[in-house]
Amino acid sequence: MAGAIAGALAVFFVLSVYLLPQSYLGSIHPTRPGPIVTDVKLSQTQVVLGESFSLQVSATNSGEHADMQILSIAFPSLSSTDGIVDVQKHDFRQTPLFIKKDRAIGAGYTAQRLVPAQYPSIEASNRPWNSGETFSIELSIKPQTEGEFVIFVKAVGLPHNGDQAHWPSNGTIDHQDEFVSVYSVNVTKA
Amino acid sequence: MNYQRGSLARMQESRRLVIGYTLVSAGILLAASGGTWDVTNHLLNKPETFFAPPHAVLYTGVASALAGMALVVSASRAAGQFDWSAKFLIAGVALLLSAGPVDFVWHSTFGLDGLLSPPHSVLVSGMVTSSIAAIIGLVRASKVLPAALIVVAILPVWISAAGAVHMFSLPFSNTAYFNFNPHPIAGAIVATLGFPLITAAISHTSSELTGRKFGILSATAAIFLFINTFTSIIPNEALVSTIPFYIATVIPFVVADAILARWRSPKSLYMAGAIVGITFFMLYYPLITHTYNKVMDNKTVWGSLTAIIYFELMGPLYPVLLAPAAAMGILGAMIGQGMVRRAILAGLR
Numbered sequence: 001m002a003g004a005i006a007g008a009l010a011v012f013f014v015l016s017v018y019l020l021p022q023s024y025l026g027s028i029h030p031t032r033p034g035p036i037v038t039d040v041k042l043s044q045t046q047v048v049l050g051e052s053f054s055l056q057v058s059a060t061n062s063g064e065h066a067d068m069q070i071l072s073i074a075f076p077s078l079s080s081t082d083g084i085v086d087v088q089k090h091d092f093r094q095t096p097l098f099i100k101k102d103r104a105i106g107a108g109y110t111a112q113r114l115v116p117a118q119y120p121s122i123e124a125s126n127r128p129w130n131s132g133e134t135f136s137i138e139l140s141i142k143p144q145t146e147g148e149f150v151i152f153v154k155a156v157g158l159p160h161n162g163d164q165a166h167w168p169s170n171g172t173i174d175h176q177d178e179f180v181s182v183y184s185v186n187v188t189k190a
Numbered sequence: 191m192n193y194q195r196g197s198l199a200r201m202q203e204s205r206r207l208v209i210g211y212t213l214v215s216a217g218i219l220l221a222a223s224g225g226t227w228d229v230t231n232h233l234l235n236k237p238e239t240f241f242a243p244p245h246a247v248l249y250t251g252v253a254s255a256l257a258g259m260a261l262v263v264s265a266s267r268a269a270g271q272f273d274w275s276a277k278f279l280i281a282g283v284a285l286l287l288s289a290g291p292v293d294f295v296w297h298s299t300f301g302l303d304g305l306l307s308p309p310h311s312v313l314v315s316g317m318v319t320s321s322i323a324a325i326i327g328l329v330r331a332s333k334v335l336p337a338a339l340i341v342v343a344i345l346p347v348w349i350s351a352a353g354a355v356h357m358f359s360l361p362f363s364n365t366a367y368f369n370f371n372p373h374p375i376a377g378a379i380v381a382t383l384g385f386p387l388i389t390a391a392i393s394h395t396s397s398e399l400t401g402r403k404f405g406i407l408s409a410t411a412a413i414f415l416f417i418n419t420f421t422s423i424i425p426n427e428a429l430v431s432t433i434p435f436y437i438a439t440v441i442p443f444v445v446a447d448a449i450l451a452r453w454r455s456p457k458s459l460y461m462a463g464a465i466v467g468i469t470f471f472m473l474y475y476p477l478i479t480h481t482y483n484k485v486m487d488n489k490t491v492w493g494s495l496t497a498i499i500y501f502e503l504m505g506p507l508y509p510v511l512l513a514p515a516a517a518m519g520i521l522g523a524m525i526g527q528g529m530v531r532r533a534i535l536a537g538l539r
Contacts, residue, residue, distance in 0.1 A: 005449060015438055016439070024498075025498065025502065068235075127234070128234070128493070158492060
């Protein structure tokens with residue numbers, strides 16, 4: 001009896017503390033998401049002050065399953081989106097979030113490093129975002145000052161484990177130390 | 191004749207008490223399992239509605255507990271005797287029911303809540319209180335408690351007590367208004383001491399209630415593992431391949447069960463307690479990953495990375511946890527044995 005008990009315990013500890021963990025660590029690989037912004041449509045590239053324009057952005061995951069994928073649209077020329085940017089429609093599973101200026105946000109594609117947001121943005125995300133799924137968001141934007149109205153667009157897949165997990169892969173760096181694609185609309189006097 | 195009628199009435203009241211307490215136990219088992227399932231779905235951010243399956247399981251459980259309490263109250267009234275387990279049960283179910291309105295007010299005022307919040311604390315306190323009251327009531331109302339009933343009565347105590355330890359150790363309570371997250375080291379200490387203690391106390395209680403007959407402790411642990419597999423592992427596809435690892439955790443419980451059944455010395459109690467205590471790191475997988483990751487690596491524990499992070503933590507962490515877990519397991523075993531002896535003595539009186 002005592003021998004059987006000792007044997008069963010030995011089998012358990014060898015199995016659960018050594019063999020199975022080693023086997024799982026060798027066989028389970030982190031998923032590799034591949035976010036891509038597939039379409040950015042501006043209704044016009046020039047607007048008269050007081051008029052609004054629409055921005056439609058679509059993104060997909062061309063890689064493996066993402067635990068979370070974020071499509072971010074930021075407005076570096078604004079200090080607040082109140083009364084300027086509205087979500088017209090979207091098909092994301094989670095409601096898009098307005099990120100206010102000065103809020104602590106992750107940087108360098110990680111949540112461990114936090115920085116204050118220097119300008120507002122909208123984050124549309126899905127948790128999870130499966131491989132091959134495409135989602136879109138349409139915004140209505142009414143600039144309140146003349147000049148160039150700048151928009152930053154990027155997509156990040158999580159877990160972020162390589163260059164394939166963000167879009168774009170190069171270009172302008174934003175306040176989060178992450179690459180963005182830049183779009184602009186020229187706002188003229190009425 | 192009158193004597194026979196009185197005896198029959200007592201038997202009927204006793205039967206109603208047993209049915210009532212069983213309904214409470216089964217209800218809390220459902221509610222606590224639904225709660226664990228809900229935590230997993232929140233972690234995975236699965237879309238949630240009022241009638242989401244985990245919520246439906248939870249509400250069904252609360253309804254069953256309420257029906258059970260009504261039966262216990264009616265049987266106690268008929269008997270003209272409200273013993274303290276019935277009073278304790280009323281307090282537990284009252285806490286359980288009040289958690290609903292408290293949760294509504296909290297959500298209306300502060301939006302989303304974390305795992306540790308006043309409404310959730312009320313809910314878990316209600317589950318722990320009701321399930322303990324139900325098992326004590328069963329022991330007192332039934333001369334011989336059938337084995338299946340012991341399992342049904344002990345599991346809700348185990349799952350709700352584990353929920354309470356998770357609540358004070360997991361880093362899931364930082365919201366827009368409040369940060370109730372425990373300090374990472376405090377969370378790890380609560381988990382390292384709390385989980386082995388409750389595991390050993392509860393599993394030993396199940397064994398002691400049958401006079402240490404082999405099988406009950408193993409069956410209780412097997413069903414606990416089965417429920418956790420369904421509520422915490424299967425909802426996350428990335429963890430499904432680790433089910434064999436999780437199910438293997440039944441082995442030390444069978445071993446502890448065999449030790450308790452074969453030997454009656456205090457040493458056997460300590461040994462079984464220590465064995466059960468040191469398996470807590472496997473038993474409370476995968477949620478426990480979040481608690482210890484916060485102290486060790488502080489990585490973001492995405493659903494697809496949970497197993498990898500857990501197995502990476504195991505190497506450096508598990509040897510350090512062995513001594514305190516074994517000590518708490520021994521203490522838990524002594525508590526379990528003591529509680530059963532006191533409950534049986536109280537029942538005899």
